[in-house]
Amino acid sequence: MSAPTVESADLVWMEGDQPFSSRFDDVYFSRDSGLEETRHVFLTHNRLAERWHAMAAGEHFCIAETGFGTGLNFLAAWQLWQASAPDDTCLHFVSTEKYPLARTDLQRALAIWSELADLSAELLDQYQDLTPGWQHFSFAGGRVTLTLLIGDLFDTLPELDAPVDAWFLDGFAPARNPDMWQPALYQRMAELSRPGATVATFTSVGDVRRGLIAAGFDMRKVKGFGRKREMLCGQLQQPPAQPWRAPWYARPEKTCKRSAIIIGAGLAGCSTAHALARRGWQVQVIERLPDVAGAASGNPQGILYCKLSPHHPPLSRFIQSAYQYSLRLLQRELKQGEGRWHACGVLQLGTDDKEQRRQQGLASQGYPASFLQAVDARQASALAGVEISSPGLFFPAGGWVSPPTLCRQLLEHPNIEVRTTTAVADLRHDGSQWQLLNEQGDCLAASGTVIICGAHETARFAQTRHLSLKPIRGQITHLPADAHSSRLKTVLCADGYVSPARQDEHHLGASFRFDRLDLTPSEEENRHNLELLQSLSPELHRHFSVTAPQGARVGLRCTAPDYLPLLGPVLTPDAFLDQYAVLGKDASQQPTAPAPWQPGLYVNTAHGSRGLISAPLSGELLAAWLGDEPLPLPRDLAEAVHPSRFLLRQLVRGNASSNKISTQGQRR
Incomplete structure (x- = not known):
């Protein structure tokens, strides 16, 4: 995957509080009443209140939107959901956005709508300047989720797997943003829609109407909002033929x-x-x-360590999305302080040429400063509070957590x-x-x-x-904190890590061994961990080289x-081997038999x-x-994270047999 470019929205504030896009030469919402326009166009003409009122316990509803913008449509839908839907139901809101607003701009835009203040505050509590990729949020005790697809929608929507019930076809006007309003979008909307899914949009442009009809939607013109005479709404009538999807990655039958x-x-x-x-x-x-x-989750301090690659392979993309979701969960569920967690920042140090090149590649990709910053050794030392001899990347929102x-x-x-x-x-x-x-x-x-x-x-x-x-043994070393070592203010990471003091103790680690799987701490691994300090901070290494560790803890990590x-x-x-044996001879085959799920x-x-x-x-x-x-x-x-992937690889490579797969256990 090519490196993403992080591009924030270019805003101009008109008349004090009206956000205007200089990129598209258009407003984000109606000057008359943006909230009322949202309710008229998207909520009313998707018949959301009546559909939600009729939902049964345990059901969920999915809205997909093109153009998150200020989040006004999402907040209006959330507000109506609270008023209309039964308690034991869930709302999923999926929205694309190529040019996300900075948090300060989002806060300023939403301040206009005082009746949405409580919901806006909950969104803003979890919202930071966004990086490319998928950003997942959870609100209202889990009853409402928001998934933001940051990037060009023609890149993100093809990768969306969502059964959509209603579409908010938003975005800047077709004349101002013609790249978005394309037949490929309407076709993808139809492919993702459940039978009977609805769509509403503020525009009544003929090309849009004809494109949606061609994709299978029955569209009609209705009265627009305010000075707009007409708008479009409709419903999916002719679901398109679905492209082939690998059955071993399909959704199993839903449990009742x-x-x-x-x-x-x-x-x-x-x-x-x-x-x-x-x-x-x-x-x-x-x-x-x-x-x-x-077991392995029992260390007193765990590090929010987000090591990324500038080339963005699956592992790096997964880590980036997961890291930001974990930060939101901590903010929501576990207040800082009293040994629970601390967003003290994480310094990833470039201790050799290869690592420094990796870090330079990441720093050049335009990530928001609230996500990562390149720092030299002097800046790193100022952030850490102790002497650092290497440049690195600083992740301001990272830190440490007590996993138990x-x-x-x-x-x-x-x-x-x-x-x-x-x-x-x-x-x-x-x-x-x-x-x-x-x-x-x-x-x-x-x-x-x-x-x-x-x-x-x-x-x-x-x-x-x-x-x-595969299990991998790892040992961390406990070091006593004193006045000197307590100057350490951030987590330091390279080949190992050292944490700021928690309850008068630093934690240093970790070893990485395949040759033994017992849980008995070893002095050898304590010495190994202390050697890691040399590349993290020579000052701390000198300080702790004359200090006896006050304990250690061993756990077994598990990797694939x-x-x-x-x-x-x-x-x-x-059953998988028997059913899809043809793949062992020709990996281009597209079998359709349902997967033999357990x-x-x-x-x-x-x-x-x-x-x-x-x-x-x-x-x-x-x-x-x-x-x-x-x-x-x-x-x-x-x-990429699905358990089926290894069975598939073994079969396609021709080195799997029924006996091999059924007896291949955990590796020692």
């Missing part, structure tokens, strides 16, 4: 009963439970250890039940639901939906033994061969050392898979 069991109470399990519970699911979390976050505190907070929901000291030895499907069995074969619990979030132990079940997972997590539904491997079985694992960043958005992705919601990631990224 919204209850699930999650195996594992680390960051992945707690994030998944939180995402489902906020949508009204009843969730039971089963953990083999005496407490939540007792976050896990416990995510589980604080009335829809979540937690059972600790409960080990699941086996899974058995009885034809209608999964039974979770202990070592004696007794049933511990049963559910139609099970999500395994057990890190590398995910692969110990017969149903998931084919997954490519491509270092991306595994998130989604699980196939039956032998009914109601999902995984969320292989987060490596990035769980604080990747787990929260992964929970949202799992919830979207389960609820047939819009995916919070582009389709290609959802496939």
Whole structure:
């Protein structure tokens, strides 16, 4: 993927509070009454109030919009949703935007609408200057989600996987923004629409009307708002033929009963439970250890470490979206201070030529300063409070978090039940639901939906033994804080990391070993961690070289061969091989037989050392898979993290057999 260009909106403020686009020579909303225009054009002519009032418990509704702009349409829809929809329903709002507003401009524009002040404040609390890609937000206790597709809509909409119920066809006028109003847009709208989906737009231009009709929408002219005589609205009448989609990446059949069991109470399990519970699911979390976050998620300090590539491969794009979602979740769920989390900033130091070139490549791509900044060694030293000898990138919104505190907070929901000291030895499907069995074969619990979030132990079940997972030992070292070391104000990262003091202790790490999987701390790894300090800060290295560590902690990370997590539904491997054997001879074939899913079985694992960043958005992705919601990631990224990917690769490369796949367990 080519490097994105970050372009913010070019605004001029007219008459004090009227945002005007100098790029498109057009206003963002009506001078007469932008809010009333939104209600007339988009809310009334998509018949939203009546459709929402008729929804049943557990249903969700998806609006897709072209042109987020000031967010006025979103806030107006959210306000109507609160007044019209039953409590146990969800609204998903997906919007494209090529030129996002800076936060200060968004705040100024929304200040006009005092009746939306509470909703605007909730949006602004989570909104920062946006980077390219997909930005996912959660509001109203999980009842409302917003997914912003930042970039050209002809790049983003083809990757959208969302069953759309209503379209807000917005954006600057066709005469001012002709590149947007194209037949390809109308065709993609039809492809994404559910049967009977509606569309409304402020324009009545003939080319737009004819283009929508050609795509399958029945369009009509109706009275416009204010000085506009006419506008268009309509409904999908002729759904287009859908392009072929790989069945092994398709959505499994949606479950009717919204209850699930999650195996594992680390960051992945707690994030998944939180995402489902906020949508009204009843969730039971089963953990083999005496407490939540007792394994790899139990370090006292975790780092929000967002290492990106200027070439933007799938891993880098996933991390970027996940990092920003994690920051929003922390802002929403876990107040700063008292050892919980601290947005002290993260300095990623360029300690060799290769790393400095990578950082220069990122810094040249126009990211907002609120996301990352290039700094020299002098600037880095001023930010860190200690001597730094290397240039680097500064992530102002990053910092450290207490993972156990976050896990416990995510589980604080009335829809979540937690059972600790409960080990699941086996899974058995009885034809209608999964039974979770202990070592004696007794049933511990049963559910139609099970999500395994057990890190590398995910692969110990017969149903998931084919997954490519590897445990990696990591040890962190605890160092006592004193007056000198407490001058450290930011997290420092390079080959390792060191944290600012939390409860009179710094944490330094981490080792990365494949040759041993025990959990006993070693002096060798403490020495290794102390050596990492030399590249982070020679000053701190000198200081701690004469200080004895006051403890260490070992955990087992879990990774996949491509270092991306595994998130989604699980196939039956032998049936997959038999059903799609033709791919082993000709990978260009497009089989259409439905995938042999293991009914109601999902995984969320292989987060490596990035769980604080990747787990929260992964929970949202799992919830979207389960609820047939819009995916919070582009389709290609959802496939890049899908558990089916390794089965497919083995089959296409011709080195898979039924025996190989069904017996390939976790690697040691």
